[in-house]
Amino acid sequence: MQVALTKLKAAAALAALLVFLAVAPGASAQQTDPAPGPEEAVGGAVPGSSLGVASDTDFWREIRRGASGTAQQPHELGGVLIQSEGDNWRAVRNGPLKTYGVWLMIGIIGLLALFFALRGRIKIEHGPAGTTIERFTGLERFGHWLTAGSFIVLAITGLNLMYGRYVLMPVMGKEAYAFITNAGKWVHNWIAFAFMAGLVLIFIMWVAHNIPNKTDLKWLAKGGGLFSKGVHPDSKKFNAGQKIIFWATILGGASLSLSGWALLDPFTTTMFADTFALVNTLGFNLPTNLTLMEEQQLAVVWHGIVSLVMIAIILAHIYIGSIGMEGAFAAMGSGQVDLNWAREHHNLWVEEEMSKSGVGRAQPAE
Numbered sequence: 001m002q003v004a005l006t007k008l009k010a011a012a013a014l015a016a017l018l019v020f021l022a023v024a025p026g027a028s029a030q031q032t033d034p035a036p037g038p039e040e041a042v043g044g045a046v047p048g049s050s051l052g053v054a055s056d057t058d059f060w061r062e063i064r065r066g067a068s069g070t071a072q073q074p075h076e077l078g079g080v081l082i083q084s085e086g087d088n089w090r091a092v093r094n095g096p097l098k099t100y101g102v103w104l105m106i107g108i109i110g111l112l113a114l115f116f117a118l119r120g121r122i123k124i125e126h127g128p129a130g131t132t133i134e135r136f137t138g139l140e141r142f143g144h145w146l147t148a149g150s151f152i153v154l155a156i157t158g159l160n161l162m163y164g165r166y167v168l169m170p171v172m173g174k175e176a177y178a179f180i181t182n183a184g185k186w187v188h189n190w191i192a193f194a195f196m197a198g199l200v201l202i203f204i205m206w207v208a209h210n211i212p213n214k215t216d217l218k219w220l221a222k223g224g225g226l227f228s229k230g231v232h233p234d235s236k237k238f239n240a241g242q243k244i245i246f247w248a249t250i251l252g253g254a255s256l257s258l259s260g261w262a263l264l265d266p267f268t269t270t271m272f273a274d275t276f277a278l279v280n281t282l283g284f285n286l287p288t289n290l291t292l293m294e295e296q297q298l299a300v301v302w303h304g305i306v307s308l309v310m311i312a313i314i315l316a317h318i319y320i321g322s323i324g325m326e327g328a329f330a331a332m333g334s335g336q337v338d339l340n341w342a343r344e345h346h347n348l349w350v351e352e353e354m355s356k357s358g359v360g361r362a363q364p365a366e
């Protein structure tokens, strides 16, 4: 009796669902042939099919390929039942993007560990001079730490969005993970503005010192002296390696900001179609008739790729600015660096500073 009642309920629910699907406005895509009316769809007939209870494969294939019907919604994709590019997008995002991202980070950490094992901490070769010179002003350090601090928060909360469900959720449980991820998403959205402000500030302060020149080629040819003791190629305020970090931060950061903005304010930009059109002027043939949905999907993937590459680059930067090189951190800590450190790594800059005011801004060490 109980079983019969349950079956009856299930049959009634199924019938109600079929009636709903048949009459629901805006939910069905149409072929050029007029689709069967609601009354034909009831009783087992496949909606949209002229074949009765048999499924019309051509019809469903068209839908699977993203054919658009009519809908009451004004949205450009309102009549599309299946946006097939979404499958590709999900496959790329959950597949290669996440996998290569992990390998990239493991790779860079492995390389830094190997470099540390082989080269050790790069010392001040002539020993500390006991005299310091001002390397960065308070404003410069503020700009650096605004960019750096916000980037680190963005990286942690962003990595949680990408990998947290695999790493943290099994450990802390769904409830706690949902809570921290929700909070992290909010923080990510707002800290982004501090990062953009930091980017603008360091760009204004440092762009003039980061224009590439011939000295950079010589510095690069000698590997910056990083791989051998006693080699100190000429350098002004920033060497070629630092210029690479600067431009990676500025260009990568700008690209992250734009694609991030597109995610904050969805379905409003055509930035990828516009960029592709620009690239096509160089002889490429990229698609420019992207739907707003495709724009959004590209923004998610691009934001992920650029952030992973930037995190890898910045890990190397953090290494060399802290444990990797004796005397480097002080530049962004107190702003004063040891004169011998400055002479070894930025000799031309020291000469410039000295000539500005006789003894430059050098001060005795405390």
Ligand code: HEM
Binding pocket: 135, 144, 147, 148, 149, 151, 152, 202, 238, 241, 242, 243, 245, 246, 249, 314, 317, 318, 321, 322, 328, 329, 330, 331, 332
């Ligand atoms: C704990 C993290 C970090 C540490 C310890 C650190 C350390 C440093 C140091 C010591 C310098 C000055 C180097 C010199 O005197 O020549 C510097 C410069 C710089 N930092 Fe950082 N930094 C960190 C994070 C970041 C982040 C997250 C970014 C950007 C997203 C960043 C961007 C830059 C840029 C563009 C420069 C100027 C170019 C260069 O020196 O490479 N830093 N950093």
